[in-house]
Amino acid sequence: MYAAFDMNETMLSLAPVKTMWDRHIPGAHREWFARLLHLSLVANETDAYVDFTSLGGSALRYVCEANGYEHPDRALDDLKHAMAGLTAHPDVRAGLEMLRDSGWTMVTLTNSTSTTAVSSLATAGLDGLFDQVLTVEAVAKYKPDPAPYQMAAAFLGKPVDEIWMVASHDWDLAGARRAGMRTAYVRRDGLPWASIYEPPDVAVDDFVELADRLAVGQ
């Protein structure tokens, strides 16, 4: 009865970030996020950790330049504003409360900085639902490197195969699986499951269904 939760897109809707991008460079949201993820893994490969907020800014400038967009500072301001006001998907709080009331121990496990994670949970009204806010900053390696998952298991003091990783990203769950965790996939709009990855242990449409499935699964 232990679970680690991804935050961006899994719990927090990134719709305002998509809106921000569409205002500046229509359709560039996914290009930016894919670049950001690639930057994070190049940092892993080259042992050169830089925090996720900074990588997000660098990826934004790259996408602006690649698309010939001449106002990156304006876009960056708007991105910061959008990121600071993210709300939870409507099913998240109810599902987390169901799990907490069933005795689950829950932590976050996000690529974001600790500062961002703590303030995002408060803004989205999800603070107080987690036993600990864990972020990759503690190990300076981004998911899906094994280190963050192993850190979560170490914090929880349980064998890694007793811990569920909950995410809306196939690559996050591929890393969790590789590290030995159980995997729960939350389908969110516009995020397919890449054919290259093994299917997750559980796939659900929202957090209420997740709570039902995990309770039954115990």
Add this chain to the structure above:
Amino acid sequence: MYAAFDMNETMLSLAPVKTMWDRHIPGAHREWFARLLHLSLVANETDAYVDFTSLGGSALRYVCEANGYEHPDRALDDLKHAMAGLTAHPDVRAGLEMLRDSGWTMVTLTNSTSTTAVSSLATAGLDGLFDQVLTVEAVAKYKPDPAPYQMAAAFLGKPVDEIWMVASHDWDLAGARRAGMRTAYVRRDGLPWASIYEPPDVAVDDFVELADRLAVGQ
């Protein structure tokens, strides 16, 4: 007087691939390539090597689905067709011949499969200019993991800091630098240098300028 050359975009123009994407999902070229690169590094992180051609197909299906495009098979056929007919940027052959005539030992070092690399060089008229076609298949780790760069140094039988890595991708040169190589950046259209990476040792506009700079640099 040893150099390893990236192939895609650095030597071979990916303009036909951009045209292919614009025919199916306008502007999705960079989203697809960023996804492809991310898939390759998730494969590194999870010790689950899958060849670059297959990753390219998986990334294509992902981008089609994420964009609500319903003819991925058609797009994949067109991608394969485009990839099979890539031509060299006009400066490449002249620059490589200048280096070869100056006594340089030259190898490729690409994320592509060996089959693709060999046939692409022949199609582009660059076969015979390299002492060896090296690809990441031999080590089952994608650049910028240290393994491919170390493999190139081992093949060349020279200290890694005597070998130049030539690429139009900042992340490739970040990995080469981390592995101890010297780095030469070839600027190609639409590919900015991300602010997060240290600058390369040499930056040029084309292969003729590259040959001039490297000859002078020796």
